[in-house]
Amino acid sequence: MSSQPSAAIPSVGETFGACYIGSVIAAILFGISNLQMVIYYQRYPNDWWVYRYSVAVLWVFDTFHVVLSTHALYFYLITDFGNFIGDLESDLWSMKWQLCLNNFLVVFVQWLYAIRIWKLGRHFHKTLPWLVILAVAASTGTNIYATYETSLVPNLLSVSIIAKSVYIFFSTIAAADLIIASMMCYYLHKCKREIMHSTTMDILLRLMRLVLVSGVATSAISLSTLIAYIVWPGSLIFVGIHFVLAKLYINSLLAMLNSRSKHHSTNRATVVGVNSLPTVLRIPPHSSEGNADETIPLRHIGESFGAKLDPTKEAFGCQV
Secondary structure, three states: OOHHHHHHOOOOHHHHHHHHHHHHHHHHHHHHHHHHHHHHHHHOOOOOHHHHHHHHHHHHHHHHHHHHHHHHHHHHHHHOOOOHHHHHHOOOHHHHHHHHHHHHHHHHHHHHHHHHHHHHHOOOOOOOHHHHHHHHHHHHHHHHHHHHHHHOOOOHHHHHHHHHHHHHHHHHHHHHHHHHHHHHHHHHHHHHHHOOOHHHHHHHHHHHHHHHHHHHHHHHHHHHHHHHHHHOOOOOHHHHHHHHHHHHHHHHHHHHHHOHHHHHHHHHHHHHHHHOOOOEEEEOOOOOOOOOOEEEEHHHHHHHHHHHHOOHHHHHOOOO
8 A cells, every 4th residue: 555655656866856957957058048148239239129128038037937946946955855755745836936937938939939020021921920920829828828727736746737738838839839930941941032142142041040940949849848748747857848948949049139140241241342332334445446435423323223233132121
């Protein structure tokens, strides 16, 4: 009779050990995101206010998440050391808050991606960007449902009662990530087809690879969290993976924002190159009778061809 309860209780390694490993990896990613944030504000002090304020909000909430997760692990591993069963049966507020805050950060980053796709996609389609909006809206709805269900969990041993919300939420955000990555690559490919400059096309190809890898990585982590919850239902391995989830989203977003540096520098170099062109076009005479070259002001050519002489206008419409 006494062997059944002990067999039903997972080991320390499958519970707080998994959470500890996840928190260490999350702390490393948090440090990387801090570095990326500093780079972002140094390179883009005049970026669109939505991005500038959103990055600041992400940093504040991400820092708060680190504080909550540190408090929870300090309580389990230090303050209440040795009371393993009591810790699993306790209702610690910081553990619940960090789970809910992590989900919020994931959805917040997805909304920033959706805004970015909306700005890019409206140049090509009127209705297709709505697919991303609907996918992220679905993630928001499932996040609210998962947050409500998490608040009802009495202790760590009862995480199985929120199975339905866990299945729905992580499946939804994984699908939304794939939709976001696919749409970004699609629009970047359309931009690449309309741009004739090899340097700009190389930059777009790098952006496509970055977006695709980031989308696949975030989807893989989301599905890994779901798989861990299904395969090890009584453990906290899925919580350890969940620690890393939001940090990966934030780093992928900052990496994409910071990758625009070469794009913008290329545009500035192109503008300098265009402005440094001579003001006249010299045409040598067709016969030896004329000694003077014929000159045509370039501004007249510019008036004839319009925007075709300004290669930066092509790149401007396809910035991501």
